[in-house]
Amino acid sequence: MSAPLPNAFARVQTEITRALDQVLTGPNDRDPVLAAMRYTLLAPSKRVRAVLVQLAADVCGDGSRALPAAVAVECIHASSLMLDDLPSMDDAPLRRGRPSAHIAYGEAVAVLAAFGLLNLAYGHIAGAYAPPVAAKIATLYADAVGLDGLIAGQAEDVLATDATIDFTTLERIHRRKTGVLFGAAAQAGAVCAGANDAAIASLTSYAKNLGLAFQIVDDLLDVVGTEAETGKAVRADARKTTFVSFSGVEGARELAAELCATAERALDPFGSRANPLRELAHFVAGRRM
Ligand code: GRG
Numbered sequence: 001m002s003a004p005l006p007n008a009f010a011r012v013q014t015e016i017t018r019a020l021d022q023v024l025t026g027p028n029d030r031d032p033v034l035a036a037m038r039y040t041l042l043a044p045s046k047r048v049r050a051v052l053v054q055l056a057a058d059v060c061g062d063g064s065r066a067l068p069a070a071v072a073v074e075c076i077h078a079s080s081l082m083l084d085d086l087p088s089m090d091d092a093p094l095r096r097g098r099p100s101a102h103i104a105y106g107e108a109v110a111v112l113a114a115f116g117l118l119n120l121a122y123g124h125i126a127g128a129y130a131p132p133v134a135a136k137i138a139t140l141y142a143d144a145v146g147l148d149g150l151i152a153g154q155a156e157d158v159l160a161t162d163a164t165i166d167f168t169t170l171e172r173i174h175r176r177k178t179g180v181l182f183g184a185a186a187q188a189g190a191v192c193a194g195a196n197d198a199a200i201a202s203l204t205s206y207a208k209n210l211g212l213a214f215q216i217v218d219d220l221l222d223v224v225g226t227e228a229e230t231g232k233a234v235r236a237d238a239r240k241t242t243f244v245s246f247s248g249v250e251g252a253r254e255l256a257a258e259l260c261a262t263a264e265r266a267l268d269p270f271g272s273r274a275n276p277l278r279e280l281a282h283f284v285a286g287r288r289m
Contacts, residue, residue: 006279006280006283009047009051009276009280012047012050012051012054012055012070013046013047013050013051015067016047016050016051016054016067016070016071016074017042017047019067019070019071020041020042020071020074020075021042023071023075023120023124024037024038024041024042024120032105032109033109033112033113033116034113034116035105036082036101036104036105036109036110036112036113037078037113037116037117037120039098039101039104039105039113040078040081040082040095040096040101040113040117041074041075041078041117043095043096043097043098044096044097044231045074045078045096046289047074048214048280048284049070049073049074049077049181049182049185050070050071050073050074050185051070051280052073052182052185052186052189052207052210052280053066053069053070053073053185053186053188053189053192054066054067054070054189055189055276055277055280056185056186056187056188056189056190056193056203056207056277057069057189057190057192057193058189058193058276059199059203059267059270059273059274059276059277060189060190060193060194060195060199060203061193061194061195062192062193062194063189063192063193065129065192065193066189066192066193068124068125068128068129069125069128069129069137069185069188069189069191069192070185070189071121071124072121072122072124072125072137072141072188073121073141073181073184073185073188075117075118075120075121075124076117076118076121076141076144076145076181077181078117079114079115079116079117079118079121080114080145080150080154080181081095081096082095082100082101082102082110082111082113082114082117083111083114083154084154085100085101085102085110086102086107086110086111087102087107089154089158090236092232092233092236093233094227094231094232094233095231095232096231096232097231098231101113101114118145121141122138122141122142125137125138125141126138129192133191133192136191137188137191137192140184140187140188140191141184141188143180143184144180144181144183144184145181148176148180149176149180149181149184150176150177150180150181152176153172153173153174153175153176153177153178153180154177156169156172156173156176157173157177157240160173160240160241161239161240162239163241164241165241167246170241170242170243170246171212174212174215174216174243175208175211175212177215178211178212178214178215178218179207179208179209179211179212179215180208180211181211182207182208182210182211182214183204183207183208183211185207186203186204186206186207187200187203187204187207189203190203198269199269199270202266202267202268202269202270203266205262205263205266206263206264206266206267206277206281207263209259209260209262209263209266210259210260210263210280210281210284212259213255213256213257213259213260213263213281213284213285214284215243216243216252216255216256216259217256217284217285217287219237219242219243219244219252220243220244220249220252220253220256221234221287221288221289222234222235222236222237222242222244223235223237223244223249224249225288229288229289230289231289243255243256256284256285257285260281260282260284260285263281264278264281
């Protein structure tokens, strides 16, 4: 990976990676499913969704309880990457700079490890928070994964391979595949901090637009990036309609920039306290990793 997130996020990245390492233990360290879970979860990652949980909690005034929700969102995200890479899905050979989990451990173990990570996410939330907060965060994440979130977006995306889709469909797929989990991460951070409804609404708008911008840049990097920068195979989207095939490289760049600007406007009510979230939006618009 070429460039790190802005320095201000290094603390969260270090903290989250340490916490993920501690959370992911099992009765038998030679268990292949546990090994595959650790292989993907602990591989180099930007940890953007965890950063989002933490920064959302910080801007709402209390970031001290955000770590378990950040751990859980990274477990869910890693689970989705393992499933996304499977031969029956995107058939991706490389992830986070390493052979994908199904290549390293076989397909059956990779599927079980993905379910293991999802299971771990919900269990971790249940154990870390008092029941009302745990229920809120678990519901946020379950909705984000479910039939109006990652699963729905992935199904529509896979079924659209080799098909022509319109812009509204493309946007819906990627709002669900990427934007919704960003939204849930920001909401979870706000919930940990005991935020009010207005703050949660602003952060949701910020994060959903940021998530779609993040996905558009992902499409861009498939065309203009390198394997060394992204840690995954590039030029892999040839059989899919993407934001770049729709709008061209410059058009997609502009669209991502516009979405980041819209995301930033949603932060107005927080004033300068939201500067780290603004920095995150700048990172997303210009990222090469
Ligand atoms: C049951 C959890 C679950 C999912 C089932 C497979 C699936 C449905 C959804 C796939 C969702 C997916 C992988 C969307 C792509 C999002 C995306 C842009 C991933 C890359 O994220 P980065 O760049 O990766 O943040 P790192 O490695 O830095 O964490």
